[in-house]
Amino acid sequence: MDQPTDQPTDQTPAQPAHQPTAQSTALPFPFPGTGDTGPLEIAEEFARLRGNCPVARVRFATGDSGWLVTRYDDVRTVLTDSRFSRAAAALPGAPRMRPLAADAATILSMDPPEHTRLHKLVARAFGKKQIERLRPFVERTAEDLVAVIEETGPPADLVAGLGLPLPLAVICHLLGVPFADRDRFCRWADVMLSLGTHSPEQVQAARDGLAGYLAELIEAKRRAPGDEDLLAMLISAREAGDRLSERELVVFGVTLLIAGYHTTSSTLAGGALQLLRRPGLTDRIRGDQQRIRTTVEEILRYSTAGVNGGTIRVATEDVELSGVLVRAGEAVLPAITSANRDETVFADAAGFDPGREDNPHLAFGLGVHYCLGSQLARLELTVALDKLLARLPRLRLAVPEAELTCTPGVIRNLTALPVEW
Numbered sequence: 233m234d235q236p237t238d239q240p241t242d243q244t245p246a247q248p249a250h251q252p253t254a255q256s257t258a259l260p261f262p263f264p265g266t267g268d269t270g271p272l273e274i275a276e277e278f279a280r281l282r283g284n285c286p287v288a289r290v291r292f293a294t295g296d297s298g299w300l301v302t303r304y305d306d307v308r309t310v311l312t313d314s315r316f317s318r319a320a321a322a323l324p325g326a327p328r329m330r331p332l333a334a335d336a337a338t339i340l341s342m343d344p345p346e347h348t349r350l351h352k353l354v355a356r357a358f359g360k361k362q363i364e365r366l367r368p369f370v371e372r373t374a375e376d377l378v379a380v381i382e383e384t385g386p387p388a389d390l391v392a393g394l395g396l397p398l399p400l401a402v403i404c405h406l407l408g409v410p411f412a413d414r415d416r417f418c419r420w421a422d423v424m425l426s427l428g429t430h431s432p433e434q435v436q437a438a439r440d441g442l443a444g445y446l447a448e449l450i451e452a453k454r455r456a457p458g459d460e461d462l463l464a465m466l467i468s469a470r471e472a473g474d475r476l477s478e479r480e481l482v483v484f485g486v487t488l489l490i491a492g493y494h495t496t497s498s499t500l501a502g503g504a505l506q507l508l509r510r511p512g513l514t515d516r517i518r519g520d521q522q523r524i525r526t527t528v529e530e531i532l533r534y535s536t537a538g539v540n541g542g543t544i545r546v547a548t549e550d551v552e553l554s555g556v557l558v559r560a561g562e563a564v565l566p567a568i569t570s571a572n573r574d575e576t577v578f579a580d581a582a583g584f585d586p587g588r589e590d591n592p593h594l595a596f597g598l599g600v601h602y603c604l605g606s607q608l609a610r611l612e613l614t615v616a617l618d619k620l621l622a623r624l625p626r627l628r629l630a631v632p633e634a635e636l637t638c639t640p641g642v643i644r645n646l647t648a649l650p651v652e653w
Contacts, residue, residue, distance in 0.1 A: 235330040238485065258297055260289035261329075261565075262427070262539050271636040271646060272502045278302055278570040279582070287556035290565070298563030299545065299556065304574035304594070306553050307542070309474075310566040312599035313327065315544035318563075318614050319343040326546050327563035330642070331432040332439070337483040340543070340601070347600055354471045354604065357406070357462050363607040366406065370611055373401045374619045377416040382623055386652035387424070387630040391645065394620065395501040396493070399462060399612055403492030406608075407485065408461025409449065417442055421490045425642045427539065446476075446485040462488070468564050495537045496609045500597075500616055503531035505512035505636075506584050507617070508629050513586055518621045521614075528613045533572045533593035541646050542566040543601075568594045626653040 263275040290484050292343040301310055310316045312516040321324060322334040322341040334341045337349045356362065374394070381393045400418075404411040423430050423438035430438075453464050463485055466476060478483065507514050507527075542565050549560045558564055571591045575581045579588075596603035603609070620627070630650040638644045 248374050254653070258289040258291040259300075261292060261300060270498065271633070271638055272498075272505065272536050272644060274573060276570055278567060278573065282570060282574060286554045287558070287645065292306070292327070293328040294330070294405055296327055296329070297562065298327050298565055299558055300567055301553060301563050302567045302570040303554065304571040304577045305568040307568060307594060307596060309544060309553065310542075310564055311568075311594070311597055311601070313551070314343070315548050315551050316564055316566075317548050318543065318545055319346070320546035320548055320603065321544045325560075327544070329540065329544060329565075330427065331430070331435050333343075335439075335483050337477075337479050337486065338487050341488060344600060350476070350480065351600070351604075353466065354462070354488070355483070357465065358604045358608060360607055363611055366608070367611060369405055370398075370402055370615050371619070374398055374615045375614075378619045378623050387650045388652075390504050390620075390649040390651055391497075391501050392648065394616060395504070395645070395649065396497045398500070398590070398616055399493035399496040403489060404610060406451065406462050407488060408459055408463045409489060413445070417489065419443060420445075422493065422639075422641065424490070425494065427641050429640050442484050446489070447482050450481060450485065450642065451502050476642035477615050492605060492608075493602075494604075494643045494645075495535075496612055497529060498537035498643055499535045499609070501611055501646045502537065503528070503613065503617065504620070505633075506531060506534065507621075508627065508649075508651065509633075510584075510586075511628065512624070514621050514627070517586065518625060519618075521618070523586070524614055524618055525610075526563075526588065526591075528617065529591045529611060530584060530586050530588050530596040531566070531613065532610075533578070533588070533591055535595060536581075537643055537645070538569060539642055540565065540567075542568045565581065568597065621650050624651075624653050627653065628652050 240479050259277070263277045273465065277384045281300065286306060288300045288302070289297060291297050292302045301307055318341050319336070321328070322336045339347060342350065377394050377397055379652040381388045381390075387538070400414050401411055403409070406413070409417070420438040420442040423434055424442070426435065450463060450467060454469060457464065457617065466481055466484060469476065513527075517527055545564050545566070547558045547562050547564055551558045571579070572595065573581045596609075628651065632650040635649045636649070639647055
């Protein structure tokens with residue numbers, strides 16, 4: 233969700249210590265072929281790069297250049313090594329992929345110690361015990377949504393009926409945002425996460441609209457304190473006697489709201505599609521909580537929700553990756569999606585294996601920016617699949633798979649997933 237920097241640059245990266253022979257010019261990125269082998273599939277170019285050019289020069293639509301890192305071990309390094317900075321990617325003039333710079337006030341654009349301070353304020357709300365307290369709400373909401381699908385009768389759209397409303401309801405409940413306002417803030421979020429389909433002015437207007445909406449909601453909570461939701465907690469939170477600034481509070485609210493539903497919705501829809509492709513699998517895992525949890529981990533590994541596969545960092549000093557010298561000031565994009573298909577780490581990496589026991593995927597990142605909502609996402613995915621398989625055991629696609637399409641933008645989702653039973 234972060235967006236790298238301000239002004240486009242058109243500087244060609246310095247010559248690396250070892251230039252891979254498979255590449256002579258910068259590749260356009262994101263890859264035009266993303267998804268051409270099927271809905272939500274990974275671009276075939278990633279596999280070629282892992283084998284021949286694991287740290288590849290790419291050029292973004294902004295005209296800026298950077299390095300795309302595709303192998304598991306290198307991606308881990310970029311995610312955990314402090315020399316690859318998110319804060320530096322939010323500075324004016326740094327390379328960027330998207331029309332607007334990231335807001336430096338968001339936790340996603342911070343390095344320690346600033347990141348550590350904000351992380352402490354909210355980490356408890358996303359801890360395992362707190363997330364388990366949400367389980368009754370998640371189960372009740374998923375049960376109600378699946379019941380409506382069943383009662384309405386086939387055909388039904390799993391995206392509109394479950395994949396989107398479940399994570400939206402949960403994050404609204406957690407933050408204290410009115411679920412009735414979902415159409416408004418979803419429109420803003422979709423524009424903010426667009427990639428080449430909206431002008432910088434439109435993206436800025438959407439960003440301002442969502443920030444203004446959250447600012448009004450926060451002010452209303454100040455005037456009439458009530459529910460002990462996460463926004464209310466952040467309003468009064470102190471860490472070492474320090475409150476969030478007003479800007480930090482609003483930007484934090486925007487970040488948590490968007491991050492709380494977008495990728496989970498896409499992953500749930502993509503996971504449901506994998507199950508629909510394998511009707512025998514659903515019979516094996518139905519009602520078996522351990523098998524469902526293992527399947528969810530494979531869904532997470534296999535997910536291509538993020539079309540970029542990661543978030544830009546900027547090197548703060550010269551660093552060598554797989555024989556390529558990344559110079560200070562150059563952009564580095566860790567392709568998590570590609571790392572999760574690395575054949576040296578995952579047996580039959582290109583295949584979907586719901587029984588995979590050894591599954592060290594990087595779907596939630598690693599290091600200081602490891603996803604705060606990982607436990608919540610796992611809970612939602614597990615509960616949703618459990619309820620869906622229990623109530624609709626004969627679920628199948630209602631249209632040929634070739635007719636399925638994806639939404640544009642940084643986060644890809646199926647536009648619809650029609651099913652019948």
